[in-house]
Amino acid sequence: MKINVFHISTPVISEYNKLGLDKSKLLDMLETMILIRTFEEKVEELYLREGVLMGPAHLYFGSEAIAAGVKHFLRKGDLVLSHHRGHGHAIMLGIELTKLFAELLGFKEGNLRGLGGSMHLPVDISKGGLYASAIVGSQVPIAVGVAFYHKYRRTGNVTIVFFGDGATNTGAFAEGLVMASFLRVPLILMCEDNKYAEFTRTSDLFGDEDVIIQRFLGYNVPILVVDGNDPLSVYKGLKIYEDELRSGEGPLAVVASTYRLKGHGVYDKALYKPLGEVELYGKLKDPIMMFANRLIIEGILTHDEFKVIFEKAKQAVEKAFEEARKGSPLTIEELYNYV
16 A cells, blocks of 8 residues: 555545445444444443442543444454543444443443453454553554454454554554554554543644644555544545455554543543633534434435434433343452453
8 A cells, every 4th residue: 555645535425325335324323423422421420420330431422423434344353452432432343232331330241241341341352342451552552463363364354443642642552553564464543533632632742733644654554534523534434445454455544533522531521621612612513413414414314313313322321221230240259260
């Protein structure tokens, strides 16, 4: 693959068939985004209002379009490595909501038997969720090894590793990129640029928001710049390079520009953000509203159907939580089985 930076626009209706997009896929993208948002709203409520959940949790508010766009690119056998802000990735992978709530509650019915918690939530090998790390950037070199397996075995599968803009400032990121480029592994490096590295705005940290793109340039990898608030831009970008990636060529860097609509964690009120910034982004660039309005204009969705999707998501989340809360933690004796 040539070393270039490609800015991916959103596909127009005439491109849908070529990209394999039909009505059911488009609606599923929207449903996935709404389910992620509804799940995160419930998690926030359980932490802040009811005090049912404890410990750290980093919500995916605002980045739902990235997960929704990736979802329909993935095939059986593809593997995903996530980070501390991975609830949306878990839902994207199709891990049952009841298991996710049970995991957050620390119950043995969780997908990690209650031992992983929020920052390791998107792990279920049967669904393609291989690994998640709370150590910023650490998943990148691990993903290189996983992708090398796909190349060595000629599986035709790809590995995708998610990380935030702050991770590009770590040594692990640099080391992983060197090896990924040298080995030419089928790896998608998905940078979810939500404009804030913990409590610091990316532009303040790096001096220039575009520096994230430039960070990839020195590693001999093609770079896609996609709209992280638009699932179709994300999906289109990945489909353009799919044949090369699945034939064993790679890696591919993707910079998905989005915005973190909440603080760093549930404990963070984000008072460091400029007054009115969150409200402005929420009003103008909420990925769910932007995508829903597009589908309505294109005649694929109606206002009433949009309301029904929200209501179904709310019911599914509430039902899953009520079922999950019936669980129980591992006993001391059972813990020894997993040491």
